[in-house]
Amino acid sequence: MSTELHETARALVAEGKGILAADESDSTIKKRFDSIDLESTEENRRAYRDMLFTAPGAEEYISGVILFDETIRQSSVDDTPFPKLLESKGIIPGIKVDKGAKPLPLAQEETITEGLDGLRERLKEYYDLGARFAKWRATYSISDTLPSDYCIWTNAHALARYAALCEEANIVPIVEPEVLQDGTHTIERSYHVTCRVLDALYTELFDQRVDIFGTLLKPNMVLSGYDAPNRAGADEVAEWTLKCFYKHVPAAVPGIVFLSGGQSDEDATAHLNAMNARGPHPWQISFSYGRALQAPAIKAWAGKPENVEAGQHAYYHRAKMNSAARTGMYAPEMEREAVTA
Numbered sequence: 001m002s003t004e005l006h007e008t009a010r011a012l013v014a015e016g017k018g019i020l021a022a023d024e025s026d027s028t029i030k031k032r033f034d035s036i037d038l039e040s041t042e043e044n045r046r047a048y049r050d051m052l053f054t055a056p057g058a059e060e061y062i063s064g065v066i067l068f069d070e071t072i073r074q075s076s077v078d079d080t081p082f083p084k085l086l087e088s089k090g091i092i093p094g095i096k097v098d099k100g101a102k103p104l105p106l107a108q109e110e111t112i113t114e115g116l117d118g119l120r121e122r123l124k125e126y127y128d129l130g131a132r133f134a135k136w137r138a139t140y141s142i143s144d145t146l147p148s149d150y151c152i153w154t155n156a157h158a159l160a161r162y163a164a165l166c167e168e169a170n171i172v173p174i175v176e177p178e179v180l181q182d183g184t185h186t187i188e189r190s191y192h193v194t195c196r197v198l199d200a201l202y203t204e205l206f207d208q209r210v211d212i213f214g215t216l217l218k219p220n221m222v223l224s225g226y227d228a229p230n231r232a233g234a235d236e237v238a239e240w241t242l243k244c245f246y247k248h249v250p251a252a253v254p255g256i257v258f259l260s261g262g263q264s265d266e267d268a269t270a271h272l273n274a275m276n277a278r279g280p281h282p283w284q285i286s287f288s289y290g291r292a293l294q295a296p297a298i299k300a301w302a303g304k305p306e307n308v309e310a311g312q313h314a315y316y317h318r319a320k321m322n323s324a325a326r327t328g329m330y331a332p333e334m335e336r337e338a339v340t341a
């Protein structure tokens, strides 16, 4: 197996760096634009991504960017294709390749992620367009009875099929099993469900001969449900999340790059920091945030060309805070210091 994969995987979790997830599907980016009253046209989506990708200095903290199919084919104002623009800054272009979570047949309220048909050919094209890593997201809901073993194992099988096809194409697969944290569940319940999901995932990855050294894991953090009473604080989140990973994630995995889910941007940073403060760990512990890197940026930009600099500043600031959280040296006071500096 080529070491290009290993090198790319390690570069994505280089010291102090993490990933920007800018791969929102058309329906998701529309929701984000609705929040600033902006129509989701192809040009507005291009202008928004252009603002993020040309942010001065972001490459100090950002190792890779996950793109959507439309975005990987778009260009900056000076006609530089986005993958080329990112590469010129030393940022690795990535691509979301799943086709979304669809209803799981013969199940209730569960999903299976689709997108395997034709994936081998699509990966070849994405490699030619510059992508060196990919993402596939499966989702699981928590209730008293869910997720079912059926949902856990069918999604694990699909994640492993995707990962094997990526490695064949010399593209690093980020495997993303997201246990959604909506609801009133306790942190213990989130822990048990996340453990079952990861156990199935690594069983399938081994069975399907995936080289684990050439992969990254993009999981949820183990949290109390967003509507639970007495939600766990950062220390408890770090303890339960690490306990789960120490039991279920092989040391061969070069890095764990968290998604932010519905956490506030500062919570996502504080939780990442609490985990790294307990290091060193067998894997790099980093971020692959969408909302937690972009929320203040989209608000500051608000779709107006005169706000591009303000949007870039907000994005740069969150990237810097999360970079600090990679070392366990983040403190909430840094949020204010950086703003007044």
Ligand code: 13P
Binding pocket: 021, 137, 176, 259, 260, 261, 262, 288, 289, 290, 291, 292
């Ligand atoms: P969030 O950080 O907004 O959860 O997005 C990350 C992601 O890529 C979800 O698939």
